Amino acid sequence: IPGDKIKFELGDSSLPPAPSQGGSATLSTVGSAVNDVCVALKSTVTELAANSNMDVTSNFVDVLKKNNLPQIEVTKQSQAGKEREDYSMYSFSIHFVKVKVHSLTGVVKVDKIVSVGDSGTIVSPKTARSQMVGGAVGGVGMALTEESIIDHRYGRYINNNFADYHVPVNADIPEIDVHFINKPDPYINPMGAKGMGEIALIGFSAAVANAVFNATGKRIRTLPITPDKILAG
Numbered sequence: 474i475p476g477d478k479i480k481f482e483l484g485d486s487s488l489p490p491a492p493s494q495g496g497s498a499t500l501s502t503v504g505s506a507v508n509d510v511c512v513a514l515k516s517t518v519t520e521l522a523a524n525s526n527m528d529v530t531s532n533f534v535d536v537l538k539k540n541n542l543p544q545i546e547v548t549k550q551s552q553a554g555k556e557r558e559d560y561s562m563y564s565f566s567i568h569f570v571k572v573k574v575h576s577l578t579g580v581v582k583v584d585k586i587v588s589v590g591d592s593g594t595i596v597s598p599k600t601a602r603s604q605m606v607g608g609a610v611g612g613v614g615m616a617l618t619e620e621s622i623i624d625h626r627y628g629r630y631i632n633n634n635f636a637d638y639h640v641p642v643n644a645d646i647p648e649i650d651v652h653f654i655n656k657p658d659p660y661i662n663p664m665g666a667k668g669m670g671e672i673a674l675i676g677f678s679a680a681v682a683n684a685v686f687n688a689t690g691k692r693i694r695t696l697p698i699t700p701d702k703i704l705a706g
Contacts, residue, residue: 474533481507489548497564497668500596505662506551512663514547521545556660564592566605566672568612572684579700581685583613587650588677593658593667601669605651608673614641615674616681617697 482488483503492502518536519529525539537545556562569587574580588605595601618639622631632638657665678696685703686692693702 489550497670497672500666500668501562501662502551504596504664504666506549508663509551510547510549513549514545517545517547560660562658562661562667564590564667564669564672566590566676568609568677568680570677570680570684572681572688574685574688574703575700579703581617581681581698581700581703583617583645583647583681585647585650587652588673589652589654590669590672591654591656592669592672593656593661594665595653595655596664596666598653601653602651604669605673606649609649609677610641610646611674612677612681613645614639615696616678617641617699618645620697620699 483491491506492498518533521540521542522529522531522536525536527536527539537543567589570583571585573582573584575582586609588609590601590605592601618641620632621638623629624631658667659665661667682693682696682698685698689703691703695702
């Protein structure tokens with residue numbers, strides 16, 4: 474069936490229940506159910522074709538017409554197996570960062586980023602790469618620019634706008650090289666795919682801090698790593 478003929482619906486109370494979206498679990502949970510129902514649907518269509526003396530590779534629409542069926546409806550329930558009691562099924566990532574530190578001003582510039590993710594089978598390379606790139610951009614902000622400042626007299630944020638709260642812009646982001654191990658996990662689900670959410674960001678600011686230490690010999694232990702901390706360190 475061509476991809477443009479497939480419509481996927483999620484998030485409607487009239488549909489079968491699904492777990493909440495969070496903790497990088499949607500792909501391995503909802504994705505497993507989608508995989509199971511597709512396998513069951515394929516088996517049903519193949520059986521209908523065989524019973525109608527049709528080639529099992531016949532067009533899906535032709536099989537329906539031959540059997541006078543307006544549609545085929547298949548429901549499958551997917552749930553975790555006993556494997557999760559015996560195996561760790563987490564995703565992992567590693568970030569390599571090259572920085573330049575101005576010797577007079579203490580300004581830090583991220584010069585290159587290489588991020589590698591291990592999330593089992595990469596189901597959608599484009600969106601997976603976008604996730605890792607987005608995490609790297611957020612990591613630059615966490616490490617170097619973003620900071621909430623509170624006026625303790627009134628308990629209010631002073632920089633609660635985009636003029637004063639400094640997020641990284643295009644000029645702050647260097648070349649980002651993303652790679653994936655793309656090795657199926659044999660235990661987590663039939664697809665061998667694991668979630669890819671927080672791993673795009675976790676550990677990135679530590680990589681920047683280590684790079685700054687390697688460049689300057691100064692260990693900055695509070696974020697963001699601003700010029701005043703480097704000059705005073």
